[in-house]
Amino acid sequence: MKRIVIIGGGSAGVMFVNRMRRDFTEDEVELSVIERSDKHYFQPAFTSIAFGLDEGEDVVRPTKDLFYEGVNLITDSATRINPKNNTVTTSKHGAVSYDYLIVATGAKLNFDEPAGMKEGLNKGEGVFTFYTMDGALKLRDAIKNCDGGTIVSMSSENPIKCPAAPINFILMAEDTMRMFGRRNKFKFVLSTPMQSVIPNQPYLEKFNSILDSKEIGVVNNFSPGEVDYKNGVVRSYNGKKINFDLLCIIPPHEGEQVIHDSEELGDAAGWVTCDKYHLLSNYYSNIYAIGDASDVPASKTMTSARIQAKVLTDRMKAVLEGKEPTATYKPEVLCPISPKNKKSVFAHYNYDELKPLYWNLILKGLI
Ligand SMILES: Cc1cc2nc3c(=O)[nH]c(=O)nc-3n(C[C@H](O)[C@H](O)[C@H](O)COP(=O)(O)OP(=O)(O)OC[C@H]3O[C@@H](n4cnc5c(N)ncnc54)[C@H](O)[C@@H]3O)c2cc1C
Structure with a gap:
C-alpha cells in the first residue's frame, strides 16, 4: 500500500484528495492531509463580502467536514519537508512519512511590505x-x-x-x-x-x-x-x-515558510518549482505541487487548482497502476471576452451559483 501525504487542505488539496479517495480503496492507498487550520474559507466570496453581498455562514466551513471517509486529517503545521528521507516534519505530530508528497500550501500574504x-x-x-x-x-x-x-x-x-x-x-x-x-x-x-x-x-x-x-x-x-x-x-x-x-x-504574495525552510524545493519567492505540464518537482520524482503553491505560469485561481487536481489525480492513478502517465496540464488564460453586440464582457462568476457548486461538487472532485 502506498502512502500519499498532502500538505494543505485548501481548495487544491481537498479537490485532489477527494478525487483520489473516490478512485482508490483504503487498502490500496493511504491518504493523509496535513492542514493547520480547522476552518476552510471560500475565498472568492471575500470580494462579495466587502460589498455586503455575502454573509459569513456560507463562506466558511469546518475543514474536517470536507473530506470523504477514509481521508486521514492531521490538524497541524508542516514545518519542513525532508525529501532525502521522505518525511514531513510537523509541529505536534513529529515526522510523517510518505511515498508521494503533494504540496498544496497555497500563497502567503506578506504584510511587511510596502512600508506602512x-x-x-x-x-x-x-x-x-x-x-x-x-x-x-x-x-x-x-x-x-x-x-x-x-x-x-x-x-x-x-x-x-x-x-x-x-x-x-x-x-x-x-x-x-x-x-x-x-x-x-x-x-x-x-x-x-x-x-x-x-x-x-x-x-x-x-x-x-x-x-x-x-x-x-x-x-x-x-x-x-x-x-x-x-x-x-x-x-x-x-x-x-x-x-x-x-x-x-x-x-x-509569496510561498509558505515551509517551502523556504526545505532544501531544493522552491525558488527565491518560495514557489515550488515544478514542471508546468506534469506538476512534478524539478528536483524530486515523488513530489508534486498543485494550486497557488506552485511556480507554474498559470493564474493563481481556484479554477487553475481544480484542473491541476484533476490532472494530478490522473497522473497518480497511472503511476500507482504501473503505467506511463499521460495527463498534461494546459493552463487556462483568464481574459475578457467580447462575444456579442460589440460589447466587451469581463469573465465574472455569479457567486450565488458558484458557492453551492464549490461546496457540493468541486471540492468533492465530482466536476
Ligand atoms: C479575494 C479573493 C478572490 C478570489 N476570487 C477568485 C475567483 O473569482 N475565481 C477563482 O478561481 N479563484 C479566486 N481566488 C483564488 C482562489 O481562492 C485560490 O486560487 C485557491 O484557493 C487556491 O487553492 P490552494 O489550495 O492552492 O490554496 P488555499 O486554498 O489558500 O489553501 C492552502 C492551504 O494550505 C494550508 N497551509 C499552508 N501552509 C501550511 C503548512 N505549513 N502546514 C499545514 N497547512 C498549511 C493553509 O492553511 C490553507 O488551508 C480568489 C482569492 C481571493 C483571496
Whole structure:
C-alpha cells in the first residue's frame, strides 16, 4: 500500500484528495492531509463580502467536514519537508512519512511590505484589504460609511491570487456608489505594478474604454514602496504618488515558510518549482505541487487548482497502476471576452451559483 501525504487542505488539496479517495480503496492507498487550520474559507466570496453581498455562514466551513471517509486529517503545521528521507516534519505530530508528497500550501500574504501598509491596515481607518476574511468585513463597513473622496484599488506586486480581483473591486465600488446615489462625490483609481491592467493585448483597448466610460483612472507601472496612511498617500519606488481616502490594497504574495525552510524545493519567492505540464518537482520524482503553491505560469485561481487536481489525480492513478502517465496540464488564460453586440464582457462568476457548486461538487472532485 502506498502512502500519499498532502500538505494543505485548501481548495487544491481537498479537490485532489477527494478525487483520489473516490478512485482508490483504503487498502490500496493511504491518504493523509496535513492542514493547520480547522476552518476552510471560500475565498472568492471575500470580494462579495466587502460589498455586503455575502454573509459569513456560507463562506466558511469546518475543514474536517470536507473530506470523504477514509481521508486521514492531521490538524497541524508542516514545518519542513525532508525529501532525502521522505518525511514531513510537523509541529505536534513529529515526522510523517510518505511515498508521494503533494504540496498544496497555497500563497502567503506578506504584510511587511510596502512600508506602512501593516500599520495602516491595523489602524483600520483609510487602508483596507479584502484578501482576508477579517479584512473583507472591515472593508464592508468602510464602504458602507464612506461618503466621498478617492477610492483606490491597488495590487502591490505580481503574482497575486485571482488577478481579476482588484479590477472587480474597483468596478463594484463604482457601481455601489452609483447605486447609493453618491457617485458624483467620488473619484476611482485602479493602480497596477504591470504595464497595463490586463496583459492581453487584443482586449486591452476595449477594456480601457470600459474603465474610461466609468471615469475610473488607471495608473500603470506603480510599485508601492510606502503607504503613508496618516496623510492618505502611497509613494512608489520610482517617486510617483497616489492620494487616497480609502485604499484597498492587495499585499504581495509569496510561498509558505515551509517551502523556504526545505532544501531544493522552491525558488527565491518560495514557489515550488515544478514542471508546468506534469506538476512534478524539478528536483524530486515523488513530489508534486498543485494550486497557488506552485511556480507554474498559470493564474493563481481556484479554477487553475481544480484542473491541476484533476490532472494530478490522473497522473497518480497511472503511476500507482504501473503505467506511463499521460495527463498534461494546459493552463487556462483568464481574459475578457467580447462575444456579442460589440460589447466587451469581463469573465465574472455569479457567486450565488458558484458557492453551492464549490461546496457540493468541486471540492468533492465530482466536476
Ligand atoms: C479575494 C479573493 C478572490 C478570489 N476570487 C477568485 C475567483 O473569482 N475565481 C477563482 O478561481 N479563484 C479566486 N481566488 C483564488 C482562489 O481562492 C485560490 O486560487 C485557491 O484557493 C487556491 O487553492 P490552494 O489550495 O492552492 O490554496 P488555499 O486554498 O489558500 O489553501 C492552502 C492551504 O494550505 C494550508 N497551509 C499552508 N501552509 C501550511 C503548512 N505549513 N502546514 C499545514 N497547512 C498549511 C493553509 O492553511 C490553507 O488551508 C480568489 C482569492 C481571493 C483571496
